Amino acid sequence: MPADKQPYPSVWARPQRPRREQPLLSREQIVSAALELLDAEGIGALSMRKLGTRLNAGATSMYTHVANKDELIELVVDEVYGEVEVPAADDPAGWRAAITRCARSMRAAVLRHPWIGSVLGEAGVAYLGPNVLRQNEAILAVFEQGGFTLEAADRALNTVVAYVIGVSTSEAAWLTTLARSGRSEQEWVESLWPAAEQAVQDYPRLRKLYAAQRDQNLSAARDDEFDSGLECILHGLVARFAPEGGTS
Missing domain, CATH: 1.10.357.10 (Tetracycline Repressor, domain 2)
Structure with missing residues (x-):
């Protein structure tokens, strides 16, 4: 379901996308790297591009798990909790x-x-x-x-x-x-x-x-x-x- 067609734009409200093959990155790896970036440089430093560079991965690998930066923040906040x-x-x-x-x-x-x-x-x-x-x-x-x-x-x-x-x-x-x-x-x-x-x-x-x-x-x-x-x-x-x- 496209993010703009969801009842509410949230990683928790979106059905998981079917995976045709094993993704190069896991959700856990993405969240862990985002958390390290946020702790080191603050919220202003977080972007999907910068995170991809940090993980040495393309956007496709990350968008398998998160549709955008907002969904990523939801995941990282829950990780802190x-x-x-x-x-x-x-x-x-x-x-x-x-x-x-x-x-x-x-x-x-x-x-x-x-x-x-x-x-x-x-x-x-x-x-x-x-x-x-x-x-x-x-x-x-x-x-x-x-x-x-x-x-x-x-x-x-x-x-x-x-x-x-x-x-x-x-x-x-x-x-x-x-x-x-x-x-x-x-x-x-x-x-x-x-x-x-x-x-x-x-x-x-x-x-x-x-x-x-x-x-x-x-x-x-x-x-x-x-x-x-x-x-x-x-x-x-x-x-x-x-x-x-x-x-x-």
Whole structure:
């Protein structure tokens, strides 16, 4: 079926094309090479032509698996989601611990692949990818184990994922800027600190906060801030939906 005649232009909505012979490249090889290119050079560097050159392959070999760049991005996004730890509903530590580990793993995946934040809203129907589906099914099961109804579990899933993606995408952008500068996080902040202190002189609350944060370990502070925000999210979900066993 031609891409423009599909009900929705997506690699997940398109029937697989019949193969008359064994293709020179596998889908796995194409996705792996695209992921390496994206991690090394960012989303602006990705093109079917450049990927073909990297794989030493013609367009025909790649178009056996993907119709265009958009489909390729769907595949690569799902590959990244495959790195996320899938929580277990019967986790002896309880549902909160399972969701927390999954959220931390999702954040880590975004930080390993900082380009992903720029394509999540454009990745077609990425939520139909097998890794995303497996992850979401597992998260729903964990929330149900914690006493949430299926409908409440769906709301909770969306809330947690929105929090993780929002925080980690901003964090990834910051770390990407640092990497381009050639400075460490501590060096960057030290160079900026005099201007920051001067800027908040007329704002007593900000001045107090900045002073308290002056010598903190920045990496550890980001970890703590993420965990603290996630804990607030989980407490809020319990308060909103009042599930049985929600305190565990």
